[in-house]
Amino acid sequence: MTDLIVTDRKILRQVSKETTPQEVESLGLIKRLREANAKAWVNGAGLAAIQIGVPLRFSWYTIMKNGQVTEGTLLNPVIIQRYGIIKEKEGCLSIPHKYTEVERAYEIEYVTNGKKKRARGYLSRLIQHEIDHMDGILNDERKKS
Ligand SMILES: [Zn+2]
16 A cells, blocks of 8 residues: 655654664665655655654655666765755645745755765755755745744
8 A cells, every 4th residue: 555645744743763774674665655756746856754654764765867767765864064055946745736945055965874975956955855854844834044
């Protein structure tokens, strides 16, 4: 059975807990998030576990890289550096048909699954959006900085 994407803000405002690769595996989270995304009102770029009602700091995403669709995951991600600010419209699978302008860092240095990485542009924005979900923040409720 496919998980439904949660739109109930009471659930979405929960702060998710840290998780482990073993827990992600045993809950089948990658498959569940991939399937929920495929059945959503529009195919999104990413989905955090809380968006299928699982309050863990895990997210699955898909992006175009060198002309190919590439999947990635975030496990207990933490941003350690931010560079530049850019304001753009963003959608969210939990907020159907609404696009909100949000200020995000253009480039970030972050840690996921214990590894240090860098992202800029679209992927940087996506990761910041996903971490917001893990902290219970929805893009249209975000405080202006
Ligand atoms: Zn979202």
